[in-house]
Amino acid sequence: MFDQLITKIRSKNTGKEKPLLDEQSQAGKPLSSAIEHNQQALQQIFEKCSDISFREFQLHSTKKIKAFIVYSDSLCKPEIINDAILKPIMLEVSARTENLQTKADLITNTALYTDTNLETNAGDMPGIILQHLLTNYKADTLSLVSEAANAVLEDNLVLIVDGYPIGIKASVQGYNIRQINEPTTEPNIRGPRDGFVENLGTNLSLLRRRIRTSRLKAENMTVGTLSKTKVNICYIQGVANEKVVAEVKSRIERITIDNVLDSSYIEEFISDEPISLFPLVQYTERPDKAAASLFEGRIAIIVDNSPSVLIVPCTFIALIQASEDYYYSALFGSFARIGRFIAINIALLVPAITVAAFSINQALIPISLLNTVAGARESLPLPISMEIFLMELVFELLREAGVRLPRTVGQAVSTVGGLVIGQAAVDAGIVSPTSVVVVGLTAIASFTFPDYNVGTSIRIIRFSLIIMASVFGIVGIIFGLMILLTHLCSLRSFGVPYLSPIAPLTPQDLKDTVIRVPWWAMITRPRFFGDKEPLRSDANQLKQKLKKRGNRK
Incomplete structure (x- = not known):
């Protein structure tokens, strides 16, 4: 019954939709030889678009041929349009058309408009402009109205000449791009300081500077029926698995959505598990980290307007590795990684073990320590499980407040707020000093994860283990860890086991896991x-x- 109701609602919403008067209505329609028809079609597409400009002019030739350009004010530079496009066309085209055929002869010669003849026949006006006046710019020909509209929305200027059923697009990109700076989410002490930005071309250049080989392939795709977001799939040919590359392309091609504003949209669509606490797609803002992943045989997905580059396949070991591990000596890198693995266990297990030990499994605690803690908790109103749970919850609120507030204010709120609230709660007799120490130690350990998503996953699982420890004690913790380990072993990222090379065990790959050789x-x-x-x-x-x-x- 519920399924029938949903079907009726969907059929009701989809059955009465009216077609939109945009580029979709002009799909497949060729450009006309009459300039008025082309201008009317483009004006219909860009109706009520205040940033789209049309400019009519005459080519300075003996026949005074009409022409017009269409471009976006918000995406293009007026200086480039005036100096590099309009001036050469209006001032120099007459000198190149004095001894050519008449306009009527050109229109009747329909073979003139094929792509092959357009490049070779000097009597074609668009061919003259394309070959001799726009040689320094990314220029090409257009034959459809929809192609012209899409070109305008992709930072191009479109030129239409009267009497020719073709158009010319030229790149006149002029919008502002954020400068390349060090990524704030992945800081480092030693190593490169540049980071990805929101421009796809700039991000691709950062990879090209590090991988100077033609084997680095960058295949372009478009996702989003309205946003038409550009997506590049980068991999090193001969190193990356071709089946994985084909699977990445297939999953992105299957995406049907109206807009893609960030790479996280793509991440959710291509992930192997629709709902999982652990990230199955890695992201980074560091070009050196992305390049290192490509050298390993992995695939990078660059999304326009996003500084986060996706990397697949993803493993749990890769998520807890930092770029600095490879810039220092092997001993220092191994020491840092071992400390990171210890921090994961502290952040995940210490609160739950404390709850289980002091509430249910008290036989595990030495008598002297148990007497000290019992004396400190003698007049407290809440059990230790409730204390730690509430303190963890308060700390999560402080963390979220520190992220949402301005940077200078947020750091003060998260740091001072935690100290003040913790000390005030101890002085008021609400919580014990033991709970404050445990929560503080857990918070410090959770800050050591290079990947933010891993830290979020650990925090969610930590709350679950605290609840299980308060009910079943150590047995509940062991049962929860068994469920967690089973889940991790079952995960796959584009066919690669999530816990590889530990499970399944690959001895030759252990050289770059807990330690680094x-x-x-x-x-x-x-x-x-x-x-x-x-x-x-x-x-x-x-x-x-x-x-x-x-x-x-």
């Missing part, structure tokens, strides 16, 4: 990523290094 020992790429070209360095470098060390006197 030196670069001269990283001979192969991860098995699940770069299996087509596994070797990434010479295997004899280690032998040469040991041999040289043995000859030392």
Whole structure:
């Protein structure tokens, strides 16, 4: 019955829709030889678009041929239009058309408008403009009204000449782009300082600077029926798995939505699991991190108007690795990673273990510690499970307030607020100092995750474990961890196991997990990523290094 009601509502909403008078109504309609028809069709498409400008003029030739340009004021630079487009066309076109055929002869010669003849026949007015006057710009021909409309919306100027059923588009991009700065979400001490911005071309150039090979492929796609957002799929040919590349393309092509404003829209559509606490698609604002992922055989998805580049396939190990792990020595990088793994266990288990130990499994606590804590909690009104749960909740509110407020104010609110509230709660006899210490230690440990989504997942699971520990004690924690581990083992990201190379175990890939071996020992790429070209360095470098060390006197 409920399904029938939903079907009726959907049929009622979709059955009475009226067609819109936009570029969709002009799809497939060719440009006309009459300039009036072309101008009327484009004006109909851009009706009530105040930033779309039409300018009519005459080519300065003996026949005074009419022409007009259409462009967007908000996307184009007037200086480029005046100096590089209009002046060359209006002042120099007459000199190149003095000894050409008449306009009537050109119109009757229909073979003149094919793409091949357009490039070779000097008697074609659009061909003269395209070949001789716009050679320094990204210019091309158009044959459909919808193509002209889309070109205007993609930072181009469109030129229509009377008597020719074709148009010319030229790039005149002029909107402001944010400067390349260090990403605030992924700061580092050592390494490159540049970060992705909201422009797709700029982001692609940042990758090209690091991967100077023609094997770096960037395939362009468009997503969004209204936004028409450009999406680039980047991978290194011969290193990335072709099946995974094809699967990425297939999933993006299946996306049907009216707008894509950020890469997170794409992330939710292409993720293997529709609902999971753990991210199955990695994102980064660091070009060096994206380039390193491409060298491993993974795929980067760049979305226009978004500074976050998506990386697939994704594993849990990759999410807890930082770029700085590779810029310092192997010993320092391994030490940092081991500390990060310890921090994950602290952030996930310490509050739940504290609740279980002091409320249900008190036999696990030494007598001296138990007497000290019991004396401090003698006059407190709430059980320790409720104290820790409420303190964690208050800390989450402070964290959210610190994010939403301005940066200078937010840091003061989150830091001072936590200290003041914690001390005031202890002095008022609401919570014990033990709860404040546990929550503070957990908060510090949760700040060590390089990926923000992983920290969010750990915080949600931490609340679940606290509840299970308050009811079942240590048994509830073990049961919750078993469910969590089973879920992680079942996850896949584009066919790659989420816990690889630990589960399933791949011994040769353990060199870059909890510890990091030196670069001269990283001979192969991860098995699940770069299996087509596994070797990434010479295997004899280690032998040469040991041999040289043995000859030392």
